[in-house]
Amino acid sequence: MTSSDSAQQTGTGAAKDPAKAPAKDPWDLPDVSGLTVGVIGGTGPQGKGLAHRLAKAGQKVIVGSRSAERAHAAAEELGHGVEGADNAETARRSDVVIVAVPWDGHADTLKSLREDLAGKLVVDCVNPLGFDKQGAYALTVEEGSAAQQAEALLPDSRVTAAFHHLSAVLLEDPEIDEIDTDVMVLGDKRADTDIVQALAGRIPGMRGVFAGRLRNAHQVEGLVANLISTNRRYKAHAGLRVTDV
Amino acid sequence: MTSSDSAQQTGTGAAKDPAKAPAKDPWDLPDVSGLTVGVIGGTGPQGKGLAHRLAKAGQKVIVGSRSAERAHAAAEELGHGVEGADNAETARRSDVVIVAVPWDGHADTLKSLREDLAGKLVVDCVNPLGFDKQGAYALTVEEGSAAQQAEALLPDSRVTAAFHHLSAVLLEDPEIDEIDTDVMVLGDKRADTDIVQALAGRIPGMRGVFAGRLRNAHQVEGLVANLISTNRRYKAHAGLRVTDV
Numbered sequence: 001m002t003s004s005d006s007a008q009q010t011g012t013g014a015a016k017d018p019a020k021a022p023a024k025d026p027w028d029l030p031d032v033s034g035l036t037v038g039v040i041g042g043t044g045p046q047g048k049g050l051a052h053r054l055a056k057a058g059q060k061v062i063v064g065s066r067s068a069e070r071a072h073a074a075a076e077e078l079g080h081g082v083e084g085a086d087n088a089e090t091a092r093r094s095d096v097v098i099v100a101v102p103w104d105g106h107a108d109t110l111k112s113l114r115e116d117l118a119g120k121l122v123v124d125c126v127n128p129l130g131f132d133k134q135g136a137y138a139l140t141v142e143e144g145s146a147a148q149q150a151e152a153l154l155p156d157s158r159v160t161a162a163f164h165h166l167s168a169v170l171l172e173d174p175e176i177d178e179i180d181t182d183v184m185v186l187g188d189k190r191a192d193t194d195i196v197q198a199l200a201g202r203i204p205g206m207r208g209v210f211a212g213r214l215r216n217a218h219q220v221e222g223l224v225a226n227l228i229s230t231n232r233r234y235k236a237h238a239g240l241r242v243t244d245v
Numbered sequence: 246m247t248s249s250d251s252a253q254q255t256g257t258g259a260a261k262d263p264a265k266a267p268a269k270d271p272w273d274l275p276d277v278s279g280l281t282v283g284v285i286g287g288t289g290p291q292g293k294g295l296a297h298r299l300a301k302a303g304q305k306v307i308v309g310s311r312s313a314e315r316a317h318a319a320a321e322e323l324g325h326g327v328e329g330a331d332n333a334e335t336a337r338r339s340d341v342v343i344v345a346v347p348w349d350g351h352a353d354t355l356k357s358l359r360e361d362l363a364g365k366l367v368v369d370c371v372n373p374l375g376f377d378k379q380g381a382y383a384l385t386v387e388e389g390s391a392a393q394q395a396e397a398l399l400p401d402s403r404v405t406a407a408f409h410h411l412s413a414v415l416l417e418d419p420e421i422d423e424i425d426t427d428v429m430v431l432g433d434k435r436a437d438t439d440i441v442q443a444l445a446g447r448i449p450g451m452r453g454v455f456a457g458r459l460r461n462a463h464q465v466e467g468l469v470a471n472l473i474s475t476n477r478r479y480k481a482h483a484g485l486r487v488t489d490v
Contacts, residue, residue: 022480023478023479023480023481024478024479026479134458134460135457135458136461137460137461138461138463138464167489180488180489181488184471186471209475209479210474210475210478210479211471211472211474211475212380212470212471212473212474212475213379213380213474215379215382216381216382216383216467216470216471216474218383218464218467219383219463219464219465219466219467219468219470219471220464220468220471221464222461222463222464223464223465223468225457225461225464226429226431226456226457226461226464226465227456227487228457229455229456229457229458229461230454230455230456230457230487230490233268233269233455234268234269234271234454234455234489234490235267235268236268236489236490237489238487238488238489238490239487239488239489240485240486240487240488241485241486241488242472242475242483242484242485243425243426243483243484243485243486244412244425244479244481244482244483244484245475245479245481245483
């Protein structure tokens with residue numbers, strides 16, 4: 001079998017573990033309603049949008065920022081019981097921590113929070129992109145992807161990746177009740193990706209779908225560059241649905 | 246505006262050409278029913294599957310192979326007026342040439358067809374993937390992507406990229422009438438991507454959606470590794486729909 005044959009989606013592939021496990025129901029997931037979710041970078045558009053949707057769905061949410069003051073202001077604006085704190089306190093008080101900081105500050109922010117994030121389930125949703133006159137493009141990341149950089153910098157955390165393809169505009173729009181998209185969830189431990197999928201599934205319209213190990217995060221992060229091109233062409237806020245799942 | 250702000254899908258981004266053109270209707274596309282479509286690597290599962298679907302939709306199709314004999318056999322099997330020829334003749338006789346060869350032979354095949362492909366609209370659908378015990382992963386390509394490699398090797402052709410995420414199993418299954426997926430189409434010239442989108446749209450259930458310039462092909466190609474993981478977890482043949490378009 002050549003690599004190209006395997007590249008067809010036959011569901012078998014060339015690897016030695018040809019899908020012996022039974023098919024998983026994408027909705028057979030743990031109850032995550034009791035978990036506290038922190039959002040590092042929770043005052044930016046994507047972080048605030050996610051905090052809004054999760055809190056509205058009944059999740060306990062803390063928005064974090066470098067400045068506790070700005071975090072408090074964002075929390076007050078968000079309502080739904082959202083609290084604000086500086087990033088370190090947000091990490092310490094949360095079970096699941098969504099990382100939604102600018103790519104520029106990704107490494108430094110995570111380095112500074114290594115101890116606060118120990119033992120936590122970290123969900124990286126950062127997209128390393130560059131921009132020029134032709135639009136957006138995927139950046140090369142030394143570790144392979146933002147998520148793998150997080151994994152390298154946070155050896156005591158459980159790192160996953162998800163929530164890359166969401167439109168901040170839609171997330172923040174109070175007129176919109178449902179977010180029409182699947183969320184690709186990546187990670188090496190099923191117990192962890194199941195929790196992240198369950199969190200995504202709490203938001204009306206959204207569904208979490210397992211989409212591979214962390215080593216395959218780069219293309220999921222970079223795909224935002226393609227969606228930005230799609231959005232420009234069609235004046236849309238594109239999301240993605242995985243069919244046949 | 247930081248790169249992260251722009252990375253949100255605001256539809257504006259940081260580039261200087263903020264989507265001044267009117268929204269494009271994804272179905273406002275040229276009539277491609279008179280074009281002859283060649284499929285290089287048309288005897289492999291993906292190439293044969295695509296040839297089957299396009300011919301069934303009424304397109305004139307030629308399947309190419311290194312061996313004209315194998316191409317003739319595949320054409321006879323496919324029916325619907327499909328012809329078979331060696332790769333060079335297939336290229337010369339076609340208006341649009343889909344490249345569906347194994348990644349291993351991608352560069353050598355294209356080098357040998359440079360003159361036959363001059364002036365043609367080339368559609369690269371090759372996914373550079375590696376496989377090991379943990380499954381599939383995206384390979385690093387010196388030129389950036391298979392599509393950019395094609396562009397570098399075929400300076401006299403018009404290179405686009407599309408049809409990466411299709412399940413060969415579904416394409417070849419005679420019991421299945423509709424292929425439930427969008428096709429991400431990449432390229433630098435709108436006239437060319439419009440033709441490829443129109444071709445995708447001829448297959449029932451399928452729709453072509455513009456998804457950026459060729460420099461953003463890598464993550465679209467690599468995403469097949471993620472879909473293979475999704476297929477294994479859910480025993481599915483996953484496709485992708487772009488929402489809000």
